[in-house]
Amino acid sequence: MTLVWMTALVAAATFVIRDPAVLQQGWDRGLTLLRPPAPTAKPQPPRVVPVTAVEARTADVELFLNGLGSVVAFNSVTIRSRINGELVKVLFQEGQSVNAGDLLAEIDPRSFEVQLRQAEGQLARDQAALNAAELDLERYESLANLKQITGQQIDAQRALVRQCEAATQIDRGVIDNVRLQLDFCRITSPISGRIGLRLVDTGNIVQANDPAGLAVVTQLNPIAVIFAIPQDEIVRVQRALAGTGRLQVEAYNRDFRTKLATGSLLAIDNQVDTSTGTVRLKAVFPNEDNTLFPNQFVNARLLVETLTDATVVPAVAVQHGPASNFVYVVQPDSTVALRTVELGPAQGDVITITAGLKPGDLVATDGIDKISNKSRVVIRGPAARDSGAAAVATGPTQGGPATSARP
Secondary structure, X not given: OHHHHHHHHHHHHHHHHHOHHHHHHHHHHHHHHHOOOOOXXXXXXXXXXXXXXXXXXXEEEEEEEEEEEEEEEOOEEEEOOOOOEEEEEEOXXXXXXXXXXXEEEEEOOHHHHHHHHHHHHHHHHHHHHHHHHHXXXXXXXXXXXXXXXXXXXXXXXXXXXXXXXXXXXHHHHHHHHHHHHHHHOEEEOOOOEEEOOOOOOOOOEEOOOOXXXXXXXXXXXXXXXXXXXXXXXXHHXXXXXXXXXXXXXXXXXXXXXXXXXXXXXXXXXXXXEOOOOEEEEEEEEOOOOOOOXXXXXXXXXXXXXXXXEEEEEEHHHXXXXXXXXXXXXXXXXXXXXXXXXXXXXXXXOEEEEEEOOOOOOEEEEEOHHHOOOOOEEEEOOOOEOOOOOOOEEXXXXXXXXXXXXXX
């Protein structure tokens, strides 16, 4: 019996030793015992993200309404001749400034001078006939007392006197008309302004009321700008105008980079354009330096409200989440805290904060994509103490009516 157990034990040991899996496990266990233990990994320090930060500040913010407009002259006159004749003199230089009453051109007056002499001669003849008729009437009236002339003859003489008086009045009218034609030979400027390019040269025959005219005089000082704002802003503008009595309007060039002139609101149109849903406004500008030209396109900005002591930060500091807007505020321990904020008017690189942030808070503006709540940060360079806000606006930008603001 003992022999049988020993034989079985030897067979099992032989099987185990020949099994490759068992041999590999034994070999690996032996190598593990002989190999020195691996060093323990040290914990990594928290990551520090470099960011740029700006301090929120307080500023007075001016709210504007933006609108595309065109410059319109208060007075523009096409200089035309009122008579037919040869243009003998042109007394203006193209593009010069003229005053009301300045002589601009002359038309040959000789034919009208001849007509004037004829009319004066006719008047002298009719005046002599009137004098003779009046003398005859005096004689008839003296003879009537002596019963030597009939009443019918006296009445006829009186009628003759009235006919002669009427003839002299006609002659005087003819003389006045010819003198008026002579005045029309001298073409003067009806308004003060700048005269444009000459359309007719000396020596040409001009016609009365020629549509082309001789030149155009346009008043440049003052000048107007007509622009449009959305119909929803009418009440806002009316209230602001009633409260202050005067609203400032600024004219900018096409890209809103150069301010051309500053004026004031003059009038609001009396109806809304149903095709665009806008209402037209008219502003007046002194234009003393002649920066604005008639028919020039400009961007008009109407100041309607001023926000006092508003909190302003750069627009890049504000992040837009699915439920709210937020900023990252740099804490004294060099970490950032996510803070929900409520936004006010904004345009370009600045924005106003109405709730959730106070002046003096340091907000991250660059490197925001690499941080999250409670991330450790290091500020690159000195923290800016001024957000650098130059203008704040709400609504569409260039190309349509909008609301804008500027601290």
